[in-house]
Amino acid sequence: MLPMVSQVTNYTQEAVRAARYIGQGFLVTLSHMDRPPITIQYPYEKLVPSERFRGRIHFEFDKCIACEVCVRVCPINLPVVHWEFQASRKKKQLKAYSIDFGLCIFCGNCVEYCPTNCLSMTEEYELSVYDRHELNYDNVALGRLPSSTESDPMVYSVQNMVSLPKGAMESRSINKTATLMRPEGEA
Ligand code: SF4
Ligand code: SF4
Known part of the structure; x- marks a missing residue:
């Protein structure tokens, strides 16, 4: 009888530990839902490179x-x-x-x-x-003169992530973006 009780106790402990790990994983996922997107819908949207970009x-x-x-x-x-x-x-x-x-x-x-x-x-x-x-x-x-992303009428040029069309960011506000992009330690 005693070994069986011990087995059930161990199983319960394992199940609780597994549930805790799954919960931690979900918390990580949920924390990322509040972050701004870092991808754009290429080729319909294109990022405008910085002035010092080293292209062709x-x-x-x-x-x-x-x-x-x-x-x-x-x-x-x-x-x-x-x-x-x-x-x-x-x-x-x-x-x-x-x-x-x-x-x-x-x-x-x-x-x-x-x-x-x-x-x-x-x-x-x-x-x-x-x-x-x-x-x-x-x-x-x-x-040949370079083609400019901004002069192409067929694409939406993206200066940076916060310039995405209205609705693309949905629940993600610019203030949150600024907070997330701020270096660690800054208030
Ligand atoms: S040709 Fe290309 S690899 Fe060579 S110096 Fe110029 S940028 Fe650098
Ligand atoms: S002048 Fe012509 S050959 Fe001389 S470094 Fe410039 S590109 Fe090269």
């Missing part, structure tokens, strides 16, 4: 002096600078320029060190293609 590189052919500094500072010597020496002018003549975005790590070194500022980083981040070779941009593709 823009290249200005006319400004390039074919010095190849961009190649030397690139961690993988990626930019391809094709030039010919013009003896009459004693100058290099740029013929072609390309960067393969399938290999680029968007570190921005080439942009930083280019002496003529003919390279700049744009806010363009949609570079997906079916064939990776299409990511090898020549000077024509690099010279």
